Amino acid sequence: MQKRSFRNGRLSEQVLHEMQLLIAESYAAGDMPRLSKIVNHAAKLTFVVTAAAAAAAAIAGPWILNLFGHGFAPAAYVPLLIVLAANCVNAAAGPVGFVLVMTRYERYGLLSMGLGAALNLLLIVALIPPLVLIGAA
Numbered sequence: 001m002q003k004r005s006f007r008n009g010r011l012s013e014q015v016l017h018e019m020q021l022l023i024a025e026s027y028a029a030g031d032m033p034r035l036s037k038i039v040n041h042a043a044k045l046t047f048v049v050t051a052a053a054a055a056a057a058a059i060a061g062p063w064i065l066n067l068f069g070h071g072f073a074p075a076a077y078v079p080l081l082i083v084l085a086a087n088c089v090n091a092a093a094g095p096v097g098f099v100l101v102m103t104r105y106e107r108y109g110l111l112s113m114g115l116g117a118a119l120n121l122l123l124i125v126a127l128i129p130p131l132v133l134i135g136a137a
Contacts, residue, residue: 019095023102035103043094050091054084079137086137 019042026035057064061080065073100109127135 020098027103039099047091051088054088058084079133082137
């Protein structure tokens with residue numbers, strides 16, 4: 001089982017590496033239509049795979065959460081759904097960070113990550129005290 005997980009992890013790493021190479025090659029060649037097609041395809045594929053995994057996790061969520069204790073599932077299921085939805089939104093955005101770095105706009109990627117981290121900290125301070133677990137999700 002561990003060997004299969006390792007292989008699957010390596011496969012997704014290889015796909016990601018190939019996508020990065022295609023993005024860099026398309027940008028270096030000035031082939032913006034091809035670059036656009038690659039990014040759109042990658043975003044769609046990532047979203048479909050993520051949405052399928054999220055749907056499976058949402059369906060199996062109550063059973064999986066009950067493994068942690070009888071009262072765990074009712075308290076943790078809504079936060080689980082929030083985190084799954086956030087992952088789907090992230091997947092729908094596509095490989096934005098890679099595109100920024102591979103097309104020499106890494107400073108915008110750094111700026112967006114910094115703003116995202118600051119917003120995350122602000123939301124943590126604002127939402128966790130009143131909403132507890134849902135605020136953390």
